[in-house]
Amino acid sequence: MKRRDIDKKLKAAGWKIIPGKKHDMAKHPKKPGIKIPLPRHKEINEYTAQGIFEQAGLK
DSSP states (O other), X not given: OBHHHXXXXXXXXXXXXXXXXXXXXXXXXTEEEEEEEEEOOSBOOHHXXXXXXXXXXXX
């Protein structure tokens, strides 16, 4: 799955992408304490993408 597609889905759900050193982080203003690391690859493995969406509460 493309990284930009993951970013679009997270942003549509209210998550903000914060740049980091090796990974970017996704934070939600209504869910304090939850940070989801996002690898900086153009193509992200399907299992990794599913894990990101599960942590975010999507699908």
